[in-house]
Structures are given as structure tokens and as C-alpha cells.
Amino acid sequence: MIAGVAAGLGEYFNVDPIVFRLGFRAAEFIGGLGFIAYGLLWLLTPSTEGEAPFHERRRRWFARGTREYPIWVGVGLLVLGAVLLANQIGVWRPAVVWGVALIAVGILLFRQGRSPERAPAVPAPPPTRSLQSEEPEAAPSPSPRVRERATLGWVTLGVAIIAVGVVAMFQATGAWHLTADQIVALPLVVLGLGLVIGALWGRARGLIVLGILIVPVLFAASLVRVPFTGGFVDRFVQPQTVEDVLPAYHLVTGQLTLDLRGLTFDSGPVSIIATAVAGRVLVLLPPDVSVQIHAKSGAGEVSLFGTTYDGLKVDVLRTFEPASGSVTALPALVLDLETSFGQVEVDG
Amino acid sequence: MKRHRLDPFSLVFGISFAALGLGTMIGHWDVTNWKLPWIWPLPIIAIGLLIVVMAARSERRDPPTPPGSSSMDPGTEA
Numbered sequence: 001m002i003a004g005v006a007a008g009l010g011e012y013f014n015v016d017p018i019v020f021r022l023g024f025r026a027a028e029f030i031g032g033l034g035f036i037a038y039g040l041l042w043l044l045t046p047s048t049e050g051e052a053p054f055h056e057r058r059r060r061w062f063a064r065g066t067r068e069y070p071i072w073v074g075v076g077l078l079v080l081g082a083v084l085l086a087n088q089i090g091v092w093r094p095a096v097v098w099g100v101a102l103i104a105v106g107i108l109l110f111r112q113g114r115s116p117e118r119a120p121a122v123p124a125p126p127p128t129r130s131l132q133s134e135e136p137e138a139a140p141s142p143s144p145r146v147r148e149r150a151t152l153g154w155v156t157l158g159v160a161i162i163a164v165g166v167v168a169m170f171q172a173t174g175a176w177h178l179t180a181d182q183i184v185a186l187p188l189v190v191l192g193l194g195l196v197i198g199a200l201w202g203r204a205r206g207l208i209v210l211g212i213l214i215v216p217v218l219f220a221a222s223l224v225r226v227p228f229t230g231g232f233v234d235r236f237v238q239p240q241t242v243e244d245v246l247p248a249y250h251l252v253t254g255q256l257t258l259d260l261r262g263l264t265f266d267s268g269p270v271s272i273i274a275t276a277v278a279g280r281v282l283v284l285l286p287p288d289v290s291v292q293i294h295a296k297s298g299a300g301e302v303s304l305f306g307t308t309y310d311g312l313k314v315d316v317l318r319t320f321e322p323a324s325g326s327v328t329a330l331p332a333l334v335l336d337l338e339t340s341f342g343q344v345e346v347d348g
Numbered sequence: 349m350k351r352h353r354l355d356p357f358s359l360v361f362g363i364s365f366a367a368l369g370l371g372t373m374i375g376h377w378d379v380t381n382w383k384l385p386w387i388w389p390l391p392i393i394a395i396g397l398l399i400v401v402m403a404a405r406s407e408r409r410d411p412p413t414p415p416g417s418s419s420m421d422p423g424t425e426a
Contacts, residue, residue: 075400195361205355208357
């Protein structure tokens with residue numbers, strides 16, 4: 001015996017402690033699980049010194065935990081997190097996990113089996129009444145728990161919306177320049193602060209759901225690194241001379257087609273930026289032009305002369321020399337192409 | 349607004365959201381670079397720990413059992 005955990009469990013479950021001792025000993029051979037389980041139970045269960053009997057303390061701890069805090073939920077979350085980390089570290093052992101799960105199910109079944117013995121806890125009896133009272137009165141029923149209104153949640157939501165509105169106004173005036181993910185992060189900060197306050201005062205748990213919904217939006221917004229300008233309809237650009245070429249072309253959604261096939265780039269390097277937040281950027285090049293292409297796609301694909309790269313944050317830098325002719329020191333055309341969600345394609 | 353017992357879910361999610369938002373806004377964090385399989389177990393572990401610790405603390409606050417009472421819950425005896 002080290003800390004009396006097996007004895008305590010035996011007393012609690014009304015089973016010979018030797019069963020638990022053997023269980024701990026057997027579990028020591030499953031990746032040291034026995035040591036971990038013993039240590040956790042030792043740490044988490046209360047001491048018996050100078051208190052009520054061991055079994056009573058254990059029983060109250062379990063009962064109170066399940067009644068006032070979802071302790072099994074807590075333990076379950078701990079186990080889930082540990083398993084996920086173990087999987088990441090590379091020490092994942094399905095046998096251990098199944099063993100722990102079966103032990104947990106067994107304990108729950110033990111408790112379930114014992115539950116009919118226990119009647120539900122009743123509220124404290126009413127104050128003692130005088131014996132001279134003529135008519136016995138029925139004991140007052142416990143008052144129903146009044147749920148506090150979620151004022152804090154609504155206030156927080158309102159503040160978050162106002163904050164986004166104010167930022168959008170300053171953004172429009174040009175006074176501030178925040179990226180898409182920074183704008184999405186602002187209401188997340190407000191919701192977070194509201195929840196921290198709600199942890200002790202008021203009620204705002206509904207904000208958790210809202211925050212969870214915002215997190216993927218933040219993830220998506222982090223992929224947006226191009227300006228929200230250029231309109232929402234397809235654009236087709238076909239400059240007639242090199243002088244007609246603009247340094248940058250932008251689009252919010254749709255297809256941006258840049259047809260350069262009719263041009264001859266022989267007067268020095270020409271740089272072109274073409275972006276679309278969501279959609280497709282298509283550049284058609286003349287034959288026999290040396291070109292340096294820097295193509296990026298937040299989520300989607302990049303296709304350069306038939307070679308496709310796809311995934312998240314695709315970033316391709318390639319230089320193509322004309323099939324015929326001499327290799328030049330500098331490319332005649334420099335393309336900087338990007339879409340946050342969609343496809344960048346360069347073809348001849 | 350009334351003060352109540354600490355709500356671990358609100359606390360952990362609140363701190364996580366606020367930290368994520370502030371990091372993105374001020375620290376220019378790029379969440380797309382994060383290794384999500386490493387990140388998301390951490391709040392789960394934090395909530396679990398808080399629940400277990402609070403349950404243990406609640407037990408410590410529990411008044412001692414009066415002498416002579418049985419191991420059953422109050423009110424179960426005839």
C-alpha cells in the first residue's frame with residue numbers, strides 16, 4: 001500500500017481492494033498506465049485525515065462532482081486532450097486508450113449499479129414550526145431557480161457590432177487600414193472579454209457558440225492578402241500596346257482575364273500585378289516571351305502552362321524563357337498574380 | 349448582473365477568443381500558419397483541469413458530515 005487508493009476504491013465500490021491492486025499492477029505493464037492512474041486518483045481524490053470516513057468522502061466527492069460540476073465531462077475532456085497530444089507526439093497506443101475507456105465504462109457501470117440504493121438529495125427542511133400551530137401547513141416547495149437574463153451577452157454582442165461598424169467607417173475614410181483578419185479579430189476580442197466577465201458576473205455563455213463560429217471566418221480572412229477593390233463582375237482586359245498596360249488590375253469576385261497575346265515586350269521589363277479576392281485570374285501570354293511569374297493562391301490552385309500546384313497558401317515563383325532565342329538577363333515581363341480563394345492560371 | 353460561481357467554460361473560451369483576437373490584431377498572428385492539431389487540445393485540457401479543480405475545491409468547502417449519519421445521501425433514510 002502506498003497511498004491507500006486501492007483500499008479507498010474497494011471501500012467505495014464495496015469490492016475487495018485486492019481487485020484494484022491487481023488492476024493497478026496489471027495496468028503498469030500497459031505503458032505505465034497503472035502508475036498514471038494511481039497518481040491521478042491519489043491527487044484528485046480528497047484526503048481522509050481528520051475527516052469523515054474514506055468511503056463517505058469519496059462518495060460525496062463523486063456525487064457532488066456529478067451534481068454541481070460535470071466532473072465526468074471534465075475528466076473526459078482531459079483524456080481527449082491527452083490522447084490528441086499523445087497522437088501528435090507519436091506515442092499513440094490504441095491498446096492503452098481502449099484500456100482506459102473500458103476502465104471508465106466499468107466504473108460508470110459500477111456506479112449505475114449502485115444508484116438505486118441512493119435516493120436523490122432533497123432540499124433542506126423548512127424551519128421548525130411551533131407545536132401550538134393549529135393547522136399543519138404543507139412544507140413549502142423549493143422555489144424554482146430563476147434564470148438570470150443574458151443581459152451581458154446581448155450587451156457584448158451589441159458592442160462587438162458597434163466596434164466593427166466604427167472600424168469599417170474609419171477604414172472607408174482611409175484613416176485606418178486593417179487587414180481582413182484584423183477586422184474579423186475585433187469582434188472576437190469583444191466576445192472574449194464579454195465571456196471573461198461572464199465567467200463571474202452575469203450570463204453570456206451563448207457567446208461561446210458565436211465565437212466558435214467566428215474562428216473559421218478568422219482563418220479564412222487570414223488567407224485574404226489582396227485588396228477588396230475592382231468590382232464584383234468578370235473583367236476582360238486586352239491592351240493593344242505595351243503603353244496601355246496598367247501596373248495593377250484588381251477584382252473582388254469573378255474572373256479577371258488579362259489577354260497579352262497581341263503585345264510584343266521588347267522595350268524593357270514590364271511589371272503587372274493582378275489580383276482577385278475570390279475567383280480566377282487568367283493571364284494569356286504571347287509566345288516567345290521571357291517571363292517571371294510569382295503566383296499565389298490562399299486556398300485553391302496555381303496553374304502555369306499546364307503545371308498545377310494546389311492547396312493552402314500556394315506560392316509559386318517561376319521563370320520561363322522562350323523556347324527559341326537567347327536567354328536574357330532580365331525577364332521582359334514580370335507578373336505578380338494572386339487570388340485568396342480560387343485559381344491563378346497562366347497560359348499561352 | 350449577479351456574481352456567481354466561476355464558470356470555467358466562459359473563462360477558458362473567453363481568454364482563448366480574446367488572446368486569438370488580440371494576437372491577430374496587434375501581433376499580426378497568421379492563424380493559417382498554426383499547427384491546429386497542436387493548438388486545439390490545449391483549451392480542452394484547460395477546461396477539463398478547471399472543472400476537476402473546481403470540483404475538488406467544492407468538495408473541500410463541503411461541511412463535515414454530522415456524526416452518526418449513514419453513508420447514504422441526506423433524506424434517504426426512513
